[in-house]
Amino acid sequence: MGLFSLFKKAAAPPLSDDEQARLAASNAAARHSQAARQREIARATAMKIDAIESAMAADIFNLAEPAWGSQRPARVRSADETLDGIATTLLMVSDAPLVHDAPAIDEIAILYANGQTAAALQMLLEAVTQANHLNSERSAWWMLFDFYQASGQQDAFDNLSIDYTSTFETSPPSWQARQPPQPAAATPDWSGLTPTIALAGMLDQQIAPQLQRLYQLAEDSPLLRLEFSRVSAVSADGCALLLAALHRLQARQRELILAGAAALAALLRDSIAVGQRGGGAAPWLLLLELLQLQNREKEYEQTAMDYCVTFEVSPPSFTPPRKVAMAPAQPQLSSPDRFMLPPLIEQQLGPLLPAIQQYADTYPALVFDCSRLARIDYDSAIQLHTVLAALAPGRKIAFRDVNHLVASLFKLLGYASLASIYPHKY
Numbered sequence: 001m002g003l004f005s006l007f008k009k010a011a012a013p014p015l016s017d018d019e020q021a022r023l024a025a026s027n028a029a030a031r032h033s034q035a036a037r038q039r040e041i042a043r044a045t046a047m048k049i050d051a052i053e054s055a056m057a058a059d060i061f062n063l064a065e066p067a068w069g070s071q072r073p074a075r076v077r078s079a080d081e082t083l084d085g086i087a088t089t090l091l092m093v094s095d096a097p098l099v100h101d102a103p104a105i106d107e108i109a110i111l112y113a114n115g116q117t118a119a120a121l122q123m124l125l126e127a128v129t130q131a132n133h134l135n136s137e138r139s140a141w142w143m144l145f146d147f148y149q150a151s152g153q154q155d156a157f158d159n160l161s162i163d164y165t166s167t168f169e170t171s172p173p174s175w176q177a178r179q180p181p182q183p184a185a186a187t188p189d190w191s192g193l194t195p196t197i198a199l200a201g202m203l204d205q206q207i208a209p210q211l212q213r214l215y216q217l218a219e220d221s222p223l224l225r226l227e228f229s230r231v232s233a234v235s236a237d238g239c240a241l242l243l244a245a246l247h248r249l250q251a252r253q254r255e256l257i258l259a260g261a262a263a264l265a266a267l268l269r270d271s272i273a274v275g276q277r278g279g280g281a282a283p284w285l286l287l288l289e290l291l292q293l294q295n296r297e298k299e300y301e302q303t304a305m306d307y308c309v310t311f312e313v314s315p316p317s318f319t320p321p322r323k324v325a326m327a328p329a330q331p332q333l334s335s336p337d338r339f340m341l342p343p344l345i346e347q348q349l350g351p352l353l354p355a356i357q358q359y360a361d362t363y364p365a366l367v368f369d370c371s372r373l374a375r376i377d378y379d380s381a382i383q384l385h386t387v388l389a390a391l392a393p394g395r396k397i398a399f400r401d402v403n404h405l406v407a408s409l410f411k412l413l414g415y416a417s418l419a420s421i422y423p424h425k426y
Contacts, residue, residue: 105139109408112147113378115346121147128160132167139404142426145173146403150374173426174262175295176326192355194257194340194369195221200230203238211245218254223340225327225369229260234271239282246289250323257340257371258293259327265290274306281311293321327371327401327424338369338400346377349384360391371401371424376409385413392418 104127111120124147127140141164148157154175161172195217197210218224249256268287272279284307291300297318304315339359345352360366366388376384388397397419399410407423415421 105143105408106412108140108143109405109412110378112405113376113381113409115375115377117147117151128163134168136167138168138426139408142173142404142423143408145426146405149176150403150405192340193359194223194225194338196225196227196338198227198230199242200232202233202235203231203242204235205237205241207238207241211241214245215248218249218252221254223255223257224249225257225259225338227259228264231260231264231267234264234268234283234286236280236282239268239286243282243286243289246293253323255323255325256293257325257327257369258290261290261294261326265294269303275310277310281307284310285316288316292318293324294326295321325372327369337363338367340369340371341373341376343372343374344376345373345380345384346375347380349380349387353387356387360395364395366391366395366397366419368397368399369401370399370403370406373406374403376406378409381409381413385415385418388415388418396420398422 104123108120108123108127111117111123121144124140124144128144131137131140141160144160145157145164148154148160157175164170164172195214197214197217199207199210214224214226246256265287268283268290272283272287284303288300288303288307291303300318304318307313307315339356342352349356391397398421399407399415399419400422401424402410402421404423404426407421410416410421
């Protein structure tokens with residue numbers, strides 16, 4: 001026997017089938033635990049980033065939706081000073097001139113409005129390539145995000161999100177699944193006053209009368225708006241009622257606009273914990289429904305896994321949303337008298353003209369909801385400007401939730417002299 005053989009380890013006996021099964025189960029459990037821990041770390045990091053951005057936004061903007069239409073205040077207003085009516089703070093305007101190439105932005109807006117999408121895309125890509133520093137102007141980026149959103153190019157949108165995050169060191173916009181835009185003349189029922197139900201305070205059994213009102217509105221309207229921005233707490237009963245309402249409206253093929261869905265989803269996530277069944281399944285299922293409606297598939301799958309672990313049942317499978325659009329959270333309840341513009345306006349205003357005139361005859365202030373408006377062509381935009389110029393004297397006009405391509409066109413055509421323009425925030 002050699003000298004080193006005296007110190008050689010004895011060969012380990014082979015594992016039995018039971019021991020091998022236990023070892024495999026232990027390794028799987030360890031991997032699952034590590035994956036869960038990584039998810040929690042990612043969620044915590046995202047929450048920190050969002051908190052920092054919210055704090056920065058609160059310091060910079062004292063209004064929910066800055067508008068194109070006036071100058072930044074020269075001083076901080078005292079508590080007893082108020083502004084009457086619609087806010088008119090100008091978005092992306094300061095004492096210093098804008099650093100983006102305004103002629104290029106204007107040309108992109110015109111090309112896109114006229115349906116020359118290939119040329120508009122090429123110019124947008126060039127503008128984004130030039131705006132590749134942390135302090136660069138972001139207008140071209142926001143316009144490109146809206147271009148990909150309107151044309152249904154989710155892969156390109158996701159790739160741009162990665163570049164946006166690495167360039168500006170902030171969270172990118174989220175993709176919102178939407179129906180392909182159709183001409184207004186082909187969808188006359190998709191424009192007009194938008195029935196709105198705004199939930200506030202505690203989400204509990206007290207929302208039942210509001211949901212009954214929602215069902216009544218759904219009898220006559222193919223489009224409904226639900227606002228969750230002012231919901232401050234949730235209960236299992238309220239979650240079950242709202243979940244049933246969302247299912248019922250979707251089963252009836254109603255189109256939904258959800259304002260503050262992300263905020264409500266965050267509130268629901270804070271109210272649940274993996275392994276704790278005390279609050280019941282309703283908050284979990286409502287959270288899954290909201291994630292699905294926002295087309296946040298990765299978060300949906302992670303939450304579905306946690307739901308499965310907690311309740312030991314199979315979660316509902318993910319289904320891409322249809323006939324749903326998201327609107328930014330509103331710190332104040334928005335007017336139920338908004339006029340919803342259709343996804344696409346081209347070849348003159350057509351049936352929109354008498355509807356807008358009737359709207360103006362009924363309401364002293366005009367608020368146009370542009371959350372579904374993907375594109376308006378140049379001629380229609382000029383015609384709309386002419387109509388609004390005749391209606392503007394003695395009244396306030398506002399365009400809400402405008403995509404940045406359309407907002408740039410409105411700004412170019414002088415809409416800011418007639419109305420406040422509120423682009424959606426990225």
